[in-house]
Amino acid sequence: xxxxxxxxxxxxxxxxxxxxxxxxxxxxxxxxxxxxxxxxxxxxxxxxxxxxxxxxxxxxxxxxxxxxxxxxxxxxxxxxxxxxxxxxxxxxxxxxxxxxxxxxxxxxxxxxxxxxxxxxxxxxxxxxxxxxxxxxxxxxxxxxxxxxxxxxxxxxxxxxxxxxxxxxxxxxxxxxxxxxxxxxxxxxxxxxxxxxxxxxxxxxxxxxxxxxxxxxxxxxxxxxxxxxxxxxxxxxxxxxxxxxxxxxxxxxxxxxxxxxxxxxxxxxxxxxxxxxxxxxxxxxxxxxxxxxxxxxxxxxxxxxxxxxxxxxxxxxxxxxxxxxxxxxxxxxxxxxxxxxxxxxxxxxxxxxx
Amino acid sequence: xxxxxxxxxxxxxxxxxxxxxxxxxxxxxxxxxxxxxxxxxxxxxxxxxxxxxxxxxxxxxxxxxxxxxxxxxxxxxxxxxxxxxxxxxxxxxxxxxxxxxxxxxxxxxxxxxxxxxxxxxxxxxxxxxxxxxxxxxxxxxxxxxxxxxxxxxxxxxxxxxxxxxxxxxxxxxxxxxxxxxxxxxxxxxxxxxxxxxxxxxxxxxxxxxxxxxxxxxxxxxxxxxxxxxxxxxxxxxxxxxxxxxxxxxxxxxxxxxxxxxxxxxxxxxxxxxxxxxxxxxxxxxxxxxxxxx
Numbered sequence: 001x002x003x004x005x006x007x008x009x010x011x012x013x014x015x016x017x018x019x020x021x022x023x024x025x026x027x028x029x030x031x032x033x034x035x036x037x038x039x040x041x042x043x044x045x046x047x048x049x050x051x052x053x054x055x056x057x058x059x060x061x062x063x064x065x066x067x068x069x070x071x072x073x074x075x076x077x078x079x080x081x082x083x084x085x086x087x088x089x090x091x092x093x094x095x096x097x098x099x100x101x102x103x104x105x106x107x108x109x110x111x112x113x114x115x116x117x118x119x120x121x122x123x124x125x126x127x128x129x130x131x132x133x134x135x136x137x138x139x140x141x142x143x144x145x146x147x148x149x150x151x152x153x154x155x156x157x158x159x160x161x162x163x164x165x166x167x168x169x170x171x172x173x174x175x176x177x178x179x180x181x182x183x184x185x186x187x188x189x190x191x192x193x194x195x196x197x198x199x200x201x202x203x204x205x206x207x208x209x210x211x212x213x214x215x216x217x218x219x220x221x222x223x224x225x226x227x228x229x230x231x232x233x234x235x236x237x238x239x240x241x242x243x244x245x246x247x248x249x250x251x252x253x254x255x256x257x258x259x260x261x262x263x264x265x266x267x268x269x270x271x272x273x274x275x276x277x278x279x280x281x282x283x284x285x286x287x288x289x290x291x292x293x294x295x296x297x298x299x300x301x302x303x304x305x306x307x308x309x310x311x312x313x314x315x316x317x318x319x320x321x322x323x324x325x326x327x328x329x330x331x332x333x334x335x336x337x338x339x340x341x342x343x344x345x346x347x348x349x350x351x352x353x
Numbered sequence: 354x355x356x357x358x359x360x361x362x363x364x365x366x367x368x369x370x371x372x373x374x375x376x377x378x379x380x381x382x383x384x385x386x387x388x389x390x391x392x393x394x395x396x397x398x399x400x401x402x403x404x405x406x407x408x409x410x411x412x413x414x415x416x417x418x419x420x421x422x423x424x425x426x427x428x429x430x431x432x433x434x435x436x437x438x439x440x441x442x443x444x445x446x447x448x449x450x451x452x453x454x455x456x457x458x459x460x461x462x463x464x465x466x467x468x469x470x471x472x473x474x475x476x477x478x479x480x481x482x483x484x485x486x487x488x489x490x491x492x493x494x495x496x497x498x499x500x501x502x503x504x505x506x507x508x509x510x511x512x513x514x515x516x517x518x519x520x521x522x523x524x525x526x527x528x529x530x531x532x533x534x535x536x537x538x539x540x541x542x543x544x545x546x547x548x549x550x551x552x553x554x555x556x557x558x559x560x561x562x563x564x565x566x567x568x569x570x571x572x573x574x575x576x577x578x579x580x581x582x583x584x585x586x587x588x589x590x591x592x593x594x595x596x597x598x599x600x601x602x603x604x605x606x607x608x609x610x611x612x613x614x615x616x617x618x619x620x621x622x623x624x625x626x627x628x629x630x631x632x633x634x635x636x637x638x639x640x641x642x643x644x645x646x
Contacts, residue, residue, distance in 0.1 A: 213487050214474065214486045214490050215487055217471050217475060218475055220466055221467060224465065224466055227462075228462045229475070232455075232475065232529065232533055235447045
């Protein structure tokens with residue numbers, strides 16, 4: 001009975017979210033705002049993965065910009081080639097300006113949409129699995145893991161700035177079409193938003209299943225007592241790699257959606273600062289919960305846009321302060337605050353009766 | 354696994370050591386642990402048979418916990434530890450655990466955020482397929498239900514392990530070893546910090562589960578040892594100085610010498626009286642088990 005009700009509640013929750021994202025948002029918001037929300041949804045997709053790896057798995061993933069950037073650049077390369085082909089050019093516009101006449105060899109396969117989609121899914125997954133195994137088998141954890149993942153983000157950003165064949169510090173921008181749809185058309189931009197919304201719902205459903213499965217229980221056990229799990233006959237490295245890889249995959253998909261929605265992908269979206277920015281929303285929303293990271297990421301990004309339009313410089317301080325207050329005083333985030341209030345209310349109710 | 358013959362399981366429990374040939378055994382030969390020149394354990398030999406409730410005692414720093422650490426792969430050691438013919442030394446911690454060697458720690462280390470049931474379910478699942486892992490837990494496995502009963506935590510199954518009392522946490526750990534299907538249980542001070550009643554219950558629990566397993570208990574509490582041990586190994590300065598029944602060991606002058614500081618603890622126990630008192634209750638306990646199985 002309870003499980004039936006629980007299942008019904010879950011479907012209802014997804015239904016409400018779908019109505020809000022697909023029904024209400026396009027009606028209420030202008031095209032510009034809707035596209036902005038699409039960008040926030042990309043951040044939310046990254047946040048769901050971070051919630052799994054950090055909140056449930058205890059891995060402080062400070063370098064999700066790496067995978068976000070990988071997805072973004074892979075998609076960006078395909079979009080640039082597709083644009084060039086439509087205009088009958090051999091190379092994308094920024095290469096022409098730089099005087100490059102021939103497409104670099106590593107760009108060529110990305111002319112194929114199927115290859116690009118596969119690469120967006122497989123490349124970050126493979127890299128994350130290899131990195132994860134390398135680190136977790138050697139029992140790299142805690143601050144060392146965080147620093148290592150952060151260093152990776154910094155390294156990739158620096159590497160990208162130096163690559164003129166990837167647009168250098170400007171990155172890839174001015175995308176005109178998305179798989180044949182012109183991006184100038186508001187209807188197509190709305191379609192991109194719908195894709196992001198659908199992906200977010202799928203990603204949340206996947207993580208929900210992972211959290212409630214035996215694997216999810218095991219992941220929490222690894223977070224709280226890695227050595228103890230070892231003595232029960234498990235290799236914790238394998239358990240952690242799965243969560244780390246899933247988080248990387250989500251970040252990559254988010255990056256691949258970000259590029260056409262926002263219209264560019266650049267090293268500034270890859271490095272240390274964006275990687276930390278991904279975490280802020282997750283921490284504020286409540287990293288151990290399913291929806292905390294989603295709402296936190298959207299909320300923080302929304303507030304940032306709202307306030308930085310009016311108080312550009314003050315917002316940075318406010319955001320930093322919010323982060324410090326939440327991490328310092330409510331480590332479980334707003335979701336944890338909600339649970340605390342609920343518990344207090346039931347406690348007082350019990351006291352009254 | 355080449356061992357675990359069904360016939361052994363069928364037979365009634367026999368406390369006090371050997372069940373006969375073809376039984377499970379754990380053989381430690383020349384175990385030496387060297388921490389950068391400091392020999393914490395030197396040349397330790399131990400032979401443990403199924404159905405033995407072996408106590409490992411010794412003064413502080415004698416290397417008792419280090420022996421267990423070495424046997425479970427936590428620290429590297431030289432020599433040999435073989436379980437029914439399979440060499441364990443050099444294997445990784447989780448591989449040794451899968452071979453059926455389970456242990457508890459001085460401080461109970463259950464997963465406090467998870468429920469008692471979830472703790473046990475995780476302990477029971479080391480060889481689950483990825484497919485099973487990705488699905489939700491449905492129902493309670495019969496062996497878990499049985500373990501809950503054995504450790505007396507059936508009523509607490511859905512409570513988070515963090516709210517358990519100290520003694521209950523230790524029982525939960527023992528329950529986790531049971532569902533893990535470990536046949537060698539290494540318990541590091543399982544009754545430390547327990548009340549008198551809890552000790553009594555833990556001792557009876559060990560008796561119950563020890564009949565068809567090999568149980569090694571590291572212990573400081575001499576009363577507890579005298580009441581429940583079927584055999585005793587005494588370690589001092591990383592070496593085995595005596596081994597045998599409780600009475601043998603207590604009569605051993607070397608042991609008395611080692612315990613000189615706290616000599617009274619052991620020496621007092623050599624009086625016949627206390628030994629006699631323990632006897633009848635033990636026998637009653639054993640016959641109870643025989644009926645139960």
